[in-house]
Amino acid sequence: MAKKNSLETGQKVIIGGMFLSLAKTNTGIAKFILENASTHITRPADVKRIEPLLEELRQAMVSDTGEDNSV
Amino acid sequence: MAKKNSLETGQKVIIGGMFLSLAKTNTGIAKFILENASTHITRPADVKRIEPLLEELRQAMVSDTGEDNSV
Incomplete structure (x- = not known):
């Protein structure tokens, strides 16, 4: 087990x-992650742990209009 | 760190x-997982560990034409 x-x-x-x-x-x-996190991640400890990551994703999406260095 | x-x-x-x-x-x-796993999961230890899961996903997709008990 x-x-x-x-x-x-x-x-x-x-x-x-x-x-x-x-x-x-x-x-x-x-x-997709941002949209599904709130319904699928509900354990308070998980929510707290995932929050900085979600904030990072939000920021990345906001700045998505800037330059893109990806290949 | x-x-x-x-x-x-x-x-x-x-x-x-x-x-x-x-x-x-x-x-x-x-x-999506099946399609991206082979290019993104390359460490031999990871590939080995993930294989039973991929097989499960493949089986689930094959049997997807059968009955569906999800709500």
Whole structure:
């Protein structure tokens, strides 16, 4: 059981890392995360932990009209 | 530094958990994960760890024509 949980957590880290990496250059994904976070992330500890990240995504979207250094 | 890393890991777990939860009922997200995993998840240890999950998503998409018990 503990082994299964640790595998699942590892998978969440990998998938989460992929989406957060994609969100940096893909506004659509950033927007999707922002739109779904409030309904899907409800545990107070999680909400608190995720807030700085959501703020970062919001800022990135606002400044999206500026120059783009991505390849 | 360690504190920052642990915060980032925690955020990845939360975001990853959200997407994996969404993928169970949203074929579009399952498809997106499958399509992007091979290019974004390249560390051998990560590839190995994520493989059972990708297989699960593939199976879910194949059986997507069957009955749907989601609300």
